Amino acid sequence: MIQVLISGLFLGGVYSLLAVGLSLAFGIMGVLNLAHGSMAVLAAILYKKTLVLYPFSPWTFCVLATPIFLGFGFLLHLIIVAPFRHLSLSAGVVASLIASLGVALILEDLFVWWQGWEPISTYITFPTFNLMGLKIPGLRAILLGMAAVTIGLSTLFLKKTDPGRSMRALAQDKEAASLYGINPVFTSMGALGLATILAGVAGIFYSSLYPLGPREGLDLTLKALFIVVAGGMGNLRGPAVAGLALGFIESFAGVLFTYTSTDTVVYSLLVVYLVLKRGGRQQ
Amino acid sequence: MSFSIIILTALLLSSAVFSKGYVGIFVFSLIINGTMAVSYDIPGRSLGLISLGHAVFFGLGAYCFGISISKGLSFFPAVILSVILSFVGALMVTLLMAGLKHGYYSLATLGILIIFQKLFETLESITGGSAGLYIPETISKLHCNLLAAFLLLATAACHVLFSRSRWGLYSKETEASEEAAEAIGIPTRTVKILCLMTAAIPACMAGVLHLARNSHVSPVSGFSLTLSITALLASRVVPLRGILGPLIGALLITAAEEVIWTKFEGFNQAWFGLILLGAALYQGINFKRRKTISAAAENPLSR
Numbered sequence: 106m107i108q109v110l111i112s113g114l115f116l117g118g119v120y121s122l123l124a125v126g127l128s129l130a131f132g133i134m135g136v137l138n139l140a141h142g143s144m145a146v147l148a149a150i151l152y153k154k155t156l157v158l159y160p161f162s163p164w165t166f167c168v169l170a171t172p173i174f175l176g177f178g179f180l181l182h183l184i185i186v187a188p189f190r191h192l193s194l195s196a197g198v199v200a201s202l203i204a205s206l207g208v209a210l211i212l213e214d215l216f217v218w219w220q221g222w223e224p225i226s227t228y229i230t231f232p233t234f235n236l237m238g239l240k241i242p243g244l245r246a247i248l249l250g251m252a253a254v255t256i257g258l259s260t261l262f263l264k265k266t267d268p269g270r271s272m273r274a275l276a277q278d279k280e281a282a283s284l285y286g287i288n289p290v291f292t293s294m295g296a297l298g299l300a301t302i303l304a305g306v307a308g309i310f311y312s313s314l315y316p317l318g319p320r321e322g323l324d325l326t327l328k329a330l331f332i333v334v335a336g337g338m339g340n341l342r343g344p345a346v347a348g349l350a351l352g353f354i355e356s357f358a359g360v361l362f363t364y365t366s367t368d369t370v371v372y373s374l375l376v377v378y379l380v381l382k383r384g385g386r387q388q
Numbered sequence: 389m390s391f392s393i394i395i396l397t398a399l400l401l402s403s404a405v406f407s408k409g410y411v412g413i414f415v416f417s418l419i420i421n422g423t424m425a426v427s428y429d430i431p432g433r434s435l436g437l438i439s440l441g442h443a444v445f446f447g448l449g450a451y452c453f454g455i456s457i458s459k460g461l462s463f464f465p466a467v468i469l470s471v472i473l474s475f476v477g478a479l480m481v482t483l484l485m486a487g488l489k490h491g492y493y494s495l496a497t498l499g500i501l502i503i504f505q506k507l508f509e510t511l512e513s514i515t516g517g518s519a520g521l522y523i524p525e526t527i528s529k530l531h532c533n534l535l536a537a538f539l540l541l542a543t544a545a546c547h548v549l550f551s552r553s554r555w556g557l558y559s560k561e562t563e564a565s566e567e568a569a570e571a572i573g574i575p576t577r578t579v580k581i582l583c584l585m586t587a588a589i590p591a592c593m594a595g596v597l598h599l600a601r602n603s604h605v606s607p608v609s610g611f612s613l614t615l616s617i618t619a620l621l622a623s624r625v626v627p628l629r630g631i632l633g634p635l636i637g638a639l640l641i642t643a644a645e646e647v648i649w650t651k652f653e654g655f656n657q658a659w660f661g662l663i664l665l666g667a668a669l670y671q672g673i674n675f676k677r678r679k680t681i682s683a684a685a686e687n688p689l690s691r
Contacts, residue, residue, distance in 0.1 A: 137494075184665070188668075188673060189672045192671075192672065199438050201668075202494055203438065203620075203664055203667065203668040204664070204669065204672075206440070206617075206661070207661040207662065207663075207665030207666075210617075210658060210660055210661030210664065211657075211661035211665070212661075213657060213658075213661075214654065214655050214657045215658065218654060324502075330495060331499075366510050368506045369506040369507050369510060372499045372500075372502050372506065373503055376484065376496055376499045376503065380484050380485075380487060
């Protein structure tokens with residue numbers, strides 16, 4: 106039982122990381138980015154390809170790949186956010202949703218072409234240690250700690266730095282923020298860049314723990330969206346907690362039901378939650 | 389309207405003439421895509437809802453029919469039973485979805501599609517698992533094509549009747565402002581349910597006929613995201629009002645689908661993604677252009 110809880114905690118840590126990025130993008134730009142999970146898969150593939158040349162640890166690669174993912178975020182902004190900034194809020198959400206779905210579908214085929222159908226696994230051996238009779242896998246513990254540090258740093262960035270404050274101002278009132286000299290285009294570009302970095306880190310960590318299929322991007326995005334909807338769109342603390350909860354739910358569903366039914370449980374919860382919360386009415 | 393009637397008549401005639409071989413399959417796919425697109429357009433156009441899970445109804449219809457046939461029923465009793473079962477299933481899905489708006493609705497429909505896909509993979513004893521259901525041929529290919537053509541005619545008639553009825557006007561008002569519509573006494577939830585059910589039933593029937601002609605359905609092909617996207621694209625790609633837009637859209641998308649499947653093997657999903665992206669970008673660019681033109685017209689200094 107406790108071992109299942111621990112396993113859920115590690116998985117939840119990665120989900121939290123993924124969801125925090127998505128929540129950031131929605132909170133600041135009102136974008137439901139369906140290509141978010143594909144960015145995680147892209148990071149995992151890049152890490153796998155790099156491992157062949159240089160045996161970087163996941164955390165070293167995360168630091169090195171940050172500028173690359175910032176660039177991907179900027180590029181994504183040009184495709185799924187910038188063309189729709191003149192549309193109304195609801196029309197903009199739908200248009201960016203469709204555009205990001207298009208990007209996700211294109212990327213999925215490109216990933217299969219690039220690296221084949223086999224799942225991406227970047228597992229590295231790391232010692233397991235004992236804590237009061239419980240077996241704690243060292244790599245998972247470190248990655249969980251790294252995920253917590255990344256979320257903490259993102260929160261600090263948003264609260265204590267000028268670009269972070271600009272992003273929060275933009276999320277609250279676009280017109281007022283513009284009057285105070287904040288450039289909405291550059292600020293939202295930065296926000297999507299940060300969100301993409303978080304997706305990249307999540308992808309690298311995920312592939313270090315579990316095999317990740319090249320077409321699993323959309324699945325990851327949907328799980329992250331579930332977490333964001335459950336935890337509250339636009340804030341970071343809620344999705345972080347809800348991500349952990351999803352990790353526990355998946356771990357327990359895997360034990361109580363069959364492995365294949367975990368997704369059914371998770372998506373059923375998503376729909377039930379959406380319906381109960383009547384998300385649309387609150388928009 | 390007259391152009392739509394010409395297209396529908398041409399499809400009806402070609403379904404009777406071409407029932408076998410490659411052309412027969414193409415005509416059948418065209419009619420099924422047309423039915424999906426026209427039915428998708430009913431809530432899509434009048435309520436402004438973007439569904440990513442329209443194929444749920446298609447899959448429900450196909451599986452209800454397949455299970456009925458595998459239990460020993462003949463064609464017509466199986467069709468009747470699957471219509472009843474699909475109606476109940478579609479009503480349950482619609483009741484769940486009716487309260488949602490905009491991006492949340494799209495997200496929930498995508499979630500529902502994946503739930504059904506996973507659920508039908510899990511229920512192996514009834515649905516055949518991920519391998520799917522195989523059924524024997526129950527009616528001839530010619531009858532299948534003709535029934536599909538009549539289904540398309542009926543769906544088009546439903547579209548026209550709904551949009552011209554008071555419920556169609558109610559749904560327009562609901563799309564413009566749900567709060568305002570409620571304030572003037574429009575039962576918005578009933579309008580949404582009626583509109584979504586009008587779209588769901590033809591999709592279920594399309595699923596039934598698809599299985600009857602192809603003898604096989606699997607969770608991936610029945611509850612297919614690609615099929616949902618095809619319906620979305622076909623209903624949106626041609627910016628014409630009424631049933632003409634979805635009909636021409638279905639023609640273009642089915643032709644594009646054939647080219648993509650044969651010429652770009654392994655990249656068919658990417659091409660769909662590219663078309664989706666193009667459609668979304670066109671919407672954004674076109675809106676900006678119209679806004680610039682109207683702003684220039686209002687500004688006396690620009691004259």
